Amino acid sequence: MQRSNARFVERLPLVLDRPAYAYGLTLLFSGAALLLRIAAEPLLPNGYPFVTFFPAVILSSFLFGIGPGIFAAIFCGLLSWYVFIAPFYSFVMNPAVAVAMLFYIGVVAVDIMLIHFMQRANFHLAVERERSRALAENRELLFHELQHRVSNNLQVVAAMLALQRRHVDHDVARKALDDASARLALVGRISRALYDPSGKGQDIRGFLTALSADVLEASGRTDIDVAVTAPHGLAIEPSVTVPLALIVAESVSNAIEHGLPDRPGKVAVMLEEVEGALALRIVDDGHGVAPDFQHDSSESLGLRIANALAAQLGGRFSLTPGANGGAVARLDLPARTAC
Template sequence: MQRRNERFVERLPLVLRRPWQAYFLTTCLCLTALAIRSAAEIAMPMGYPFVSFFPAVILSSFLFGVRPGIYAGLLCGLLSWYFFIPPRMGFSFQPSVILALAFYGAVVAIDVALIHFLQKANFNLAVERERSRVLAENRELLFHELQHRVSNNLQVVAAMLSLQRRHVDHDLARRALDDASARLALVGRISRALYNPSGEGQNIRAFLTTLTADVVEASGRGDISMAVEAPEDLILQPDVAVPLALIVTEAVSNAIEHGLPHRGGSIHVGLDASEEGIALHITDDGNGISSDFDHNGATNLGLRISNALAGQLNGRFSLKPSAQGGAIARLDLPARL
């Protein structure tokens, strides 16, 4: 309703198909004011000859513009002068009458001028609003183009690493290049999915569901059951969601590669938000890890990346054996995020 009112106000003054229509409607408003003033004659005390004519002048100026407003001011002035200023049914030129008409004319001129300047300012505001809308659309288009180019560039770099892999004979180096290529491609996909021009985040539950499904699909494993639990209305800002998504990817990939290398199983990703902060846990039912495993001293690149990303967020990452078997990776983030 408010938006409709804004659009109606932006259209004022109304531009009718034929100019005489505006003057005809203005005349109808003035005659309506005359009828109202005549009907109120019994209950109204002496004087107040212009009381019902001011609204007619204001409405005419508001709806049809300056010229119909001036016309309404002249016509209403003549009607009130002829019918309600003594001696009635005539045009008296007594000093008191001339003074009253002068005040009436001054009030009408101020009303018409104010309405005209307000409508002019409103028109300029509408023009600026439309210009801002166009600029916003252009910004969004350029942003998507930038994101597309950045993602494509990351894909190109990932492809170059894959090509370079063919010229490397050392198995460890080839695997490092494969991991770097996969991580670059992942960062490109995450950035494209999470960032938008307004700076707003996205629903983390839907994003994690799509992300983990992509990781399982990329592993080529059809025997892995994936489940994601997170609050439906939880929105995280991109500067938090991107490293969080990278940690989830590393944890799920690690569970598939080391926890479930030769058999099927299930992986559960859960995210809880409270006043204390955000707790993310990735649990699998795989081979598990030893109770004295130290993830801080681990040489695995994925764990080192997860620890570094958690530190950037002022959080804490841990990897421990699960009570039901398997392993559980946990990320705790402070509430200010």
């Protein structure tokens, strides 16, 4: 309702391209003011010749601009002088009439000027709002194009690494190229999914669900059940979402590849918020890790990446044996990461 009223005010004065309508309606307002003053004559004390004409002048100025407003002021002033100021039905000038008319002229002049300046301010405000809207659309378009190009470039680099793999005979090198290609492709997909020029946080529940399904599809496994639980409506800062998504992808991939390489199983991705701090757990029911496993000293590139990303976010990453078997990858983040 407020927005609709604001748009109406910005369109004032009305019918600028058809001034005859504006002046015709001004005459109508003036006639209505005259009839209302005549009808109110028995109820009013002596004097008050202009009481019903002020609204007609204000309404004409507000709706149609300064020209019809001045016209209404002159016409209403003459009507009130002729009909309601003694000697009636004449334009006799005397000191009392002069004082009354000067009072009327001062009041309507102030009204018209205030309305005129208000409409000019509204006009400039509407122009600035339209300019801001155009700039916002351009920003969104440029941001979308930038995100699109970055994502495409990452996908191209991933494809080039995959092609280069065909010319490498060493198994370790081929595995490294495979991992690098997969990670670049994943970053490209994340970048595309996180497109949001407004800078608002990402709804993490839906995003993690889509990300986990993407990682599972990329693994080629159909016998793994991945479930995601997260607070409904929880949003994460854009600068945090990409590192968090990479850690989730690495942990889910690690659970599928090392924890469940040869049998069906389940992987649970659980995100909890406690007093603004975030706790992420990726739990699987696979082979698990040794009780004395030290993830900090592991040679796994994925674990080293996860540790580095956690440190970048000011958090801590760990990989420990599960209480009932399997493994638990845990990431603890400070309170500032939640929106």
